[in-house]
Amino acid sequence: MRVKFKVKHIVLYVLLPLLLISSTVYILMMPQVSAWLYGRANQSLAEQRTELLEDLAKASAPERINIIRQKVIGSGGSYTPFSFDVYIGSNSSQSGGDSDSASPLQPAEQIDLLNEYIAQSTPGYELEDASQQLVFLYDSLGQQQQADQALQQAMARFPTPSEQRSQLAILQAGRLLNEGNAEEAKEVYQKIHPETLSQNTDLNAAYTLLHARLLYTDHQADQALAVLTDAIKELKENSYSSGSDPASSMGYTPLTRMQQSIQTAIRMDEYTAGTIQGTLKRSDGTPVAGAGVFLIAEGDLNSYSSNVFDSGPYHTMTDAKGRYAFHAVMPGFYQLRLGLSFQQVDGWTWQVPADPWIHVTKGKQLQQNTVLQPLIQLKQPVNDQIITDNQIVFSWQPVKGAAYYNLEGGIQYPNGSTRSVVKENIRTPSLTITAEELYRMSMGFSYGSSGDFDSVVPESMLSFMNPNGRLSWNVIAYDSNGQQISQSSGYRLTRESMGNLPFFYLKNRTLTPADRILLDKKPEEALAAYRQDVAANPQDTHALRMLTRLLSAKQSIMENTEGEAEYIKLMQRLLALSPSSQDASTLADYYYRQQDWTAYNKYHALYLALNDGSENEIALSSYDRSTYAVALMRQNKLQQAVQQFRLAMQQDPDHRFVGSYIANRLYMDRTLESALALAEQYPQHESEQGVYFWTNLLRDMQAERKQYSNTAQYDQELQQKLGWYVQGHEDRLKPWASQSSKDTPIMQKFMKALLEVR
């Protein structure tokens, strides 16, 4: 093919645009220009600081105010007070990402400039922003008194009434209430002019929340509820009239959550707010000042928002001695979450308590001391060391007070990584295991999309058997009560805290042809190749192991149980050739679901034997223990089941299987009272129906029984239906529980709920 074109075409359409583009780029790349355009993004913070301080020194008084507004307060509300680099809680550890928002100035310098601004600028939104920032800065230095004073002074700069003054007053009243000065908080609250807030739903909600908390603290729970209900109604009406969804409007969620918690409190006869206080210190006793402490209500735990308003009304910062306190806390269940700076968290970790729930009830004063522990330093194998031996010696720095350690192994693959427990209950700060033991470990497999077996990640299938795979490891230390003390994983942001890199390679074996086919992303062909290997040599444990892994992954990815029989058979053969507790547990779990108790008992016993622990030790996870208890119950070993259920409740702070425990107890004792006592003792957390679900259900059932014409008949019916559940006749129970037109709707609801326990 040939093309013809004229000189003028080249000039017009190629050279001229190129010239234009390159000259623009050149101009943009010039340091002065880019600095002017991107706000000195390429400068280091130290350079920015020097320049800013120089500019300020040169400027006249009015110019200084302008510079502070632009460079210190920030423009366009990009600054959110009360935000932290890292949040740590029981089911979240998240970081704010990069350090884009870092200010080049030292906190003390910022404080001086903000004070100057507040004293000299004209009142407006920037002044209010500056006040909030100043309060946050003082708090973060552990100087709460100065923060209170600054807030007072800033408020005086605004006229009454004004929206900004009201906003600062809400902040002040909230602080006073958290500090336990309910009377002063009330005074501040009463001076707020609510009409100034009318346009701002967010502020309005904050105002209502404050009002409700003040009322509740004043033992006026019903009024508090009414105030919230009215506010929610108004908010709904406003958003419907503007055609938007009320749930998406600012302030709706915190209002409804507070409404629910007061409703629950009233139902549970709780009319007094509680107090939680404590300290945040490092293990050497040094207080951590200026750290954020959040008290998160049970229903809010899964919202990962770091927005201070979404996290509820209970947030504060530790003072210079690391102390913090929350007063006027609604009854209910809470967990702590910390907000730390990179400097505070670097090289340290906070281990959430084994039972993270804080129960605020009957106005009790609770003490919750929190200790940061240094990260465990790993000794070997580290820094991408290559191991060719048949034995691997892991060793790490011992932790004071540790009774045992768990070691986890991980594999890195192109787009991710997985981790899994390699060994539990290690009594020394070192562990020697054979390569074969690592090979037996299967990891959670990764895949691209369900229904596409080819998308399985080969590296996740081979796990530790891939000599080219980069492996990682970490340890967790526990005390004798099973409480986590410290761990090796965490934030390592300086050269000192980085320590050894937790990576190594295990090059103890070579890939088989079938492995290569798998790594070539042809799982179906690999499956056939492994099958051939097993046929050629029935003792080939590697091929057998890979065959079971691929079959199991295929079933999950293709979402069918085709080939399950073959898989189970192969698993049994593998277990006989190369016994591993993990595989025994897989088989026990399979027979649990099949309700084949003979087989279940066999593999459960094998699992315990291979895990070298007796059944009452920490050898079983809370979930395994719970299913073991259910298995005992199904085999009519009710007394043994009770024993295991009790241990499971102690192990699992969420009490996931409490429903089955209640059924077992009720079937044995035949009294609703003892069942109710259990429900109260072990509230089920993190369930959709709420923490008092079983308590309320059993209370309702007591009432239903009382109203029933013939109590003996009611008891008989209950015993029969419980029998069906206990003995595993779900096929009979299910249709009965979903029948309509029964005169025992609560009993039916109870049975339905039991069927959902898993």
Added chain:
Amino acid sequence: MTSDHSPNEQQQIRKQLEQELQSIQFKGHDHVLHQTHPESLRSRIHALWNYEFDISLRPAGIAGALTATTFAAFLILFNDPSPSVQDPASSSSPSSQRQLIQIGGNTYWQDQYEQAVKQDES
């Protein structure tokens, strides 16, 4: 004067003339035209402006691909991924554009981590 050459003779002379002139060729068309019709600057520019290239795509494509590859290789080889403003002495103080990386259960500053891995390799 009447022609005393016969047509046959005429033809022969012509043939002879053609033979003699065979080695002489006139190549001055352009020169003559240029002298008789002098070209303006404008028209010359116009000619250049409208000058037509005729290029076979295949060699052009190969040449283009080669240039692009060289350019890409140049970019890869000479583009240092580590931040240029990073002062190694003060690397513990956060610069305004550092990225975190989560790997092996830990969280590191990406540049520091990459440096450490490089060190272990050497």
